Amino acid sequence: MxxxxxxxxxxxxxxxxxxxxxxxxxxxxxxxxxxxxxxxxxxxxxxxxxxxxxxxxxxxxxxxxxxxxxxSTTTEKKDKSTKKVDSKATEIVLPKKQTSGTLQVYFFDVDQGDSTLIITPKNQYILIDGGNNDQGKNVVKYLTHLGVKTLDVMIATHPDADHIGGLDDVLKALDVKQVFAPKVQHNTQTFEDFLTAVKNEGRTIKTAKAGVSLELEGIEAEFLSPVNDYGNNLNDWSAVLKVTYNETSFLFAGDAEYAAEKDMLAEDSDLKADVLKIGHHGSKTSTSKAFADAVSPKYAIISVGKNSYGHPDSGILARLKNINATAYRTDKQGTITAVSDGKKITLVTTKQLK
Ligand SMILES: [Zn+2]
Ligand SMILES: [Zn+2]
Structure with a gap:
């Protein structure tokens, strides 16, 4: 015992x-x-x-x-996209912050989608689109890396997911003073998430349409589109912004397609710009010959990633070549930064063409 x-x-x-x-x-x-x-x-x-x-x-x-x-339990869908981001998050290459006092435009590499940050010479910040849902965290990374704490203006060009998907993450992470979007709705969870995030930020959406200007110091920024009601064609509803800084100008075409381009041409607005953010990722349904001629950019930026739509279209690339525009692509060159001192524009990229 x-x-x-x-x-x-x-x-x-x-x-x-x-x-x-x-x-x-x-x-x-x-x-x-x-x-x-x-x-x-x-x-x-x-x-x-x-x-x-x-x-x-x-x-x-x-x-x-x-x-x-x-x-994490209530938004199961979000949770999945967050996981996806974590694997992608390590892959992004952060762009170098350019000298203050210049107009800086960062065309972020957000895979297939759009997200562009404008830093004005007076250090005001404008974000146009936020990439897809799974890119929101990356966009926040880009922004914080560039020292952005408050966005003076956020523009949601149109309700497609590859443009507004990441904006809710940005709204949660940063202070946003004003939000502009065209007067069109979309019946998706992504669009609802965007609306909820705007509401939680205590903001109401201001209408982006032709003739509306942004109140910014030292630069001019005006919407040239939408001119009309485009029914179910969300791309044609795109808020198209023109920014002018002294002798230099930029045109951000969102996903605007032929019908919207035709209306902008008919409006007789000054479309000429040194830099054109090509409409709809270089799709053949955008950048008509008449529109390309009217803008006649020196530089054409194509925000594009791996996709099954055939973006960018070879015919559009040829068209750009014909008008002597140098094309830059986020899928090949990473984030593209255009810097204007008011007279000339220089471009830098995070990746070199192979
Ligand atoms: Zn679209
Ligand atoms: Zn798009």
Missing amino acids: KKKLTSLFLLFALIISFIPAGADAHPGRTDSKGGHTCRTNCAKWGLEDGEYHYHNSDGTIKRTNTTTETK
């Missing part, structure tokens, strides 16, 4: 020695998720009473907060 007791005691001592340090010191059972809720002496462990947490193998405690818990 005594022998039996001794061996039992030894066995018990053996078990005790295998329990990692810290695990016995903090009572509570782990649940199916691998963590548990703190009930006693929580402050001692750096936890709030009732706080859900995990124990790491090294005895340290991993805190979670209840708000992220609920968020």
Whole structure:
């Protein structure tokens, strides 16, 4: 009997020695998720009473907060896209911040989609589009890297996911003073997420349409489109912005297609620009010959990634060549930065053409 007791005691001592340090010191059972809720002496462990947490193998405690818990369970779709981002997030190459006092335009590499940041000579910030849902975190990374804390203006060119998908992440991460979008709705979760994020930021959407100007210092910025109602063609609803800084100018065409281009031409607005952000990722449904001729850009920026639509179209690339516009592509050159000192424009890219 005594022998039996001794061996039992030894066995018990053996078990005790295998329990990692810290695990016995903090009572509570782990649940199916691998963590548990703190009930006693929580402050001692750096936890709030009732706080859900995990124990790491090294005895340290991993805190979670209840708000992220609920968020990740209610927006399952978002959660998936976030996971996708994490793998992509490491791949992005951050552009170099250019000298203040210039007009800087960063055409971010957001794969298939659009996202462009304008920094004015007076350090005001305008973001046009935020890429797809899975690019939102990257856009926030680009913006914070470039020192943006507050956006003076956010423009959602049109409700397609490859333009507005990431904007909710931007609205959550940064202060946004004004939001502009064309007066058109879209029945998607992505569009709803955008509207909710704008509302949570305490903003109402201002209408982007031909003739509306942005109030900015030292530069002119005016919408040239939409001119009309384009029904179900979301691309033609695109807010098209023209920015002029002294002798230099930029035209950001969103996904505007032929019908919108035709209306802009008919409006007799000054379409001429040194830099053209090509409409609809270089699709053959945009950049008609008449439009390309009227803008006659020196530089044509194509924001494009891997896609099954055939963007950019070879005919459009040939058209740009014919008008002596040098084409830059985000899929090949990464983020493209155009810098204007008011007289001349220089371009830099994060990747070199192979
Ligand atoms: Zn579109
Ligand atoms: Zn698009």
